[in-house]
Amino acid sequence: MMKKVAVLGSTGSIGTQTLDVISRESDRYEVAGLAAGSNVELLLEQAEAFRPKLVSVATKELAGRIRDRLPSGTRIVFGEEGLNEVAAGAGADFVVCALVGSLGIRSTLAAIDAGAAIGLANKETLVTAGHLVMARAEEKGVDLLPVDSEHSALFQCLNGEPRSALKRLILTASGGSFRDKTRDQLRGVTVEDALKHPNWSMGAKVTIDSATMANKGLEVIEAHWLFGVPYDRIDVVIHPESIVHSMVEFEDTSVMAQLGNPDMRVPIQYALTYPERRPSPASPLDLLARGALHFRPMDLERYPALRLAFAAGRAGGTAPAVFNAANEVAVARFLRGDIPFLAIETMIEEVLNLHTPKASPDLETILETDRWARQKAESLRP
Numbered sequence: 001m002m003k004k005v006a007v008l009g010s011t012g013s014i015g016t017q018t019l020d021v022i023s024r025e026s027d028r029y030e031v032a033g034l035a036a037g038s039n040v041e042l043l044l045e046q047a048e049a050f051r052p053k054l055v056s057v058a059t060k061e062l063a064g065r066i067r068d069r070l071p072s073g074t075r076i077v078f079g080e081e082g083l084n085e086v087a088a089g090a091g092a093d094f095v096v097c098a099l100v101g102s103l104g105i106r107s108t109l110a111a112i113d114a115g116a117a118i119g120l121a122n123k124e125t126l127v128t129a130g131h132l133v134m135a136r137a138e139e140k141g142v143d144l145l146p147v148d149s150e151h152s153a154l155f156q157c158l159n160g161e162p163r164s165a166l167k168r169l170i171l172t173a174s175g176g177s178f179r180d181k182t183r184d185q186l187r188g189v190t191v192e193d194a195l196k197h198p199n200w201s202m203g204a205k206v207t208i209d210s211a212t213m214a215n216k217g218l219e220v221i222e223a224h225w226l227f228g229v230p231y232d233r234i235d236v237v238i239h240p241e242s243i244v245h246s247m248v249e250f251e252d253t254s255v256m257a258q259l260g261n262p263d264m265r266v267p268i269q270y271a272l273t274y275p276e277r278r279p280s281p282a283s284p285l286d287l288l289a290r291g292a293l294h295f296r297p298m299d300l301e302r303y304p305a306l307r308l309a310f311a312a313g314r315a316g317g318t319a320p321a322v323f324n325a326a327n328e329v330a331v332a333r334f335l336r337g338d339i340p341f342l343a344i345e346t347m348i349e350e351v352l353n354l355h356t357p358k359a360s361p362d363l364e365t366i367l368e369t370d371r372w373a374r375q376k377a378e379s380l381r382p
């Protein structure tokens with residue numbers, strides 16, 4: 001039986017790699033829907049290759065521009081309503097949520113309500129609304145499978161293990177493009193410098209988040225919700241090679257790790273095929289050729305964004321939404337040359353300090369908080 005898949009964020013890094021995985025076993029998958037933003041030329045190529053019945057773009061204008069260029073039988077929608085329609089109305093039984101930022105919350109909830117299993121690559125959905133998403137998935141009996149390499153690793157290490165035996169989660173971090181620089185050496189670094197990730201091929205926003213370690217902060221909060229583990233039992237270590245994708249320590253001192261070459265197609269495929277494992281296009285890991293793996297402790301003074309993420313997670317309520325929104329705006333301002341690199345962390349902290357967290361927020365409160373935090377972060381001067 002073919003699995004019907006919808007990909008939200010199909011033209012981004014995770015989306016294109018998801019479609020690469022699907023293309024290699026076209027007899028197992030049918031692409032039911034694709035949602036993109038403004039990269040319409042790539043979306044047109046994807047639509048021609050996979051012939052989905054539904055595609056979505058960011059605006060009505062973009063939809064009008066490409067409507068007549070779509071394959072016969074493919075309908076186009078647009079905006080947030082269109083995104084939600086691809087998530088819930090394309091007939092998919094598996095939805096890959098690969099949108100960047102808080103845009104993915106409503107569409108993920110819509111897919112869950114439609115009864116689709118979720119392959120979650122959008123950290124911000126759980127960071128900002130983890131209590132809502134996990135409760136809704138449990139209520140609907142929907143599988144929520146992590147696509148991030150770190151959370152996929154944790155998921156795999158925990159397979160078949162009683163949660164009562166879990167002692168702590170250990171997330172690994174490459175350290176990003178500036179892992180060997182001191183804070184003083186970060187003054188004046190350029191956007192081009194920051195985008196040179198040593199291990200992974202990712203989008204611009206995620207690559208900058210890796211350099212500040214905000215990305216790892218989002219992953220810590222996500223892990224808290226995915227696995228129901230308190231923050232004092234989640235650790236982060238720097239692992240420059242990105243071969244050990246994360247580890248789990250159990251009460252008997254055993255540590256289980258998932259290893260592999262840095263290739264996002266592996267966790268993407270595992271989410272698509274779970275619980276089955278299939279041949280992968282990734283290159284196999286040769287530990288003898290690698291020779292050695294290295295680990296070093298995380299320094300929260302060197303990476304204050306991670307410290308702020310832990311604090312926001314522990315504060316709970318709307319605080320993680322503020323962390324996420326302020327970070328998104330700060331990163332966007334850095335990418336357009338508006339602020340220096342180190343101002344990203346300063347801006348996050350300033351917006352968090354201006355906020356009083358609200359406990360157990362509903363979706364509208366989360367989105368309202370998100371808007372407030374974005375406005376504050378845009379208005380701050382470096």
